[in-house]
Amino acid sequence: MKKLLNTLYVTSQGSYLSKDGECIVVRFESGEKKRFPVHILDGVVCFGNVLCSPFLLGHCADRGLSVSFLTERGRYLAAVHGPQSGNILLRREQYRKADDLQASAMIARSIIAGKVTNSRTVLKRCIRDYPDRIDQDRVKAAVSILDGCAHRLRSNVTLDEARGLEGLAANTYFGVFDQLILRKDESFFFNGRVRRPPLDNVNCLLSFVYTLLTHDIRSALEASGLDPQAGFLHRDRSGRPGLALDMMEEFRSFMADRLVLSLINRGEVVEKGFMVKESGAVFMNDETRKTVLSAWQKRKSTEVIHPFIKERIPLGLAFHVQAKLMNRYLRGELDGYPPFFWK
C-alpha cells in the first residue's frame, strides 16, 4: 500500500528552493535554510513569490513529485510534472469512455451519487450534533430532497439528467449551508457560492480549500496514470482538469466544506484574518492561510475505513485509492466505479 507522504507548502515570500543531493533546500531571504529529503514528500506547493531552481524541478519531475505554483492568495497558476506516465492503453480507454455519452453517464451517476450522499451525511451529522442550534426543519427538508436525488440517480438517467440532479442537490445543500455556521456573527455568513473572486470570508475559505483539494486529486490521478483533463461529468475545456473536478465532487462536502465549517465554528479563523480589496474580493492573510494549511494536512491524516476496499487508510490516501479504482473500472476489472461514501 502506498504511504501517505507529506506535502511541502512554501508560503514565505521571497524564498528559494534548490536541490542538494537528494534534498530540497529552502532558503529564506533572512539567509536561514531548511532541508528536506525528497523521499518524505509527495508534492511541493509554492505560494506567490517562491523561486525554484531548474535542477530541483527536474529532480522532482524525475522522482514523481509534482510542484504546483499558486498565487499568494491560492489561485492555481501552473504545475510541473514529469514525463507523461502510465499506460497509454488505459488513457485511451478513458478517452473512449469519455466520448461515449452513455458510459460517461454511468460514471457520472456514481460520482454524483457519492457527492449527494456525502453532502447528505454532512447535513445529517449537523442535525444530530446540534439539534437546538439550527433550523431543523429546513435542514431536514434539504436532507429529504437529497435523498430523492440519490434515489433517482439509481435509475438509468442520462448524463444531462444526472447533471440536472447534481445542480439540484448542490443548490439544496448550499441553500442550507448557512445553517451549519454556528458562530453567528457578522463576519461569517453564507449567501451562496461566489468565486473568481470570492466576495466574503466563507467563500474565500472554500475557494482556497478547493484549490488544495484539486491539487491533491490531480496529483493522485496523474500518479495512477490517468489523464486528469478528460472528465466524464465535466466535459472537455482547454486547461480544465475535468477528471480531477469529477473526482472532487465526492470529496468536497466532507473534506473541504466541513473543514471550513470547523475552522469557523471553533474560532480558529477570525475576522481579522481576512482583507477586502477595493474590488470587493476577499483574501486571507498569511496567518490564516497557515492555519488552513495545517488543518488541511491534519484532515488528510485522519484515518477512516475505506467503504470499498475495507482497509484503514488516512483520508489523504483516499484520493489515490479512488484513482486506482477508476483505473480498475476503466480496465474492465470492476463493473462500475465505486465512489467514496463517507460515514
Add this chain to the structure above:
Amino acid sequence: MLVLVSYDVSFEDPSGKRRLRRIAKVCESYGQRVQYSVFECVVDPAQWTKFKDLLLKEYDADKDSLRFYFLGKNWQRRVEHHGVGVSYDPENDVLIM
C-alpha cells in the same frame, strides 16, 4: 520506520575529512540532522537497504564507526528532545515554510 544513524570518522589521515563530508551528504539525503553526527531517517525497508549500502561504501572499516539504531514504526513515543535544535516529524508535521 525510523533509523537513527550516528557516525565517528577518524581524522588521522587526510582522507578523513573527505569521508566525513561524503557520509554526511548521504545521511542528509535520507534524513534530518538532529545533532552534529546524528541523523534521524524515516525510511522504508527498500530505502534503508539502499541507504545502508551507500554508507558502507563511504566509510573506512578500520578507522571509522557507524551505528544504526532501529526505532521501528511507532518511534514517536521513543524519542524525546530537550534543549536547542528544533526537528520536524516527517510523517506528521505540517511542512509549511
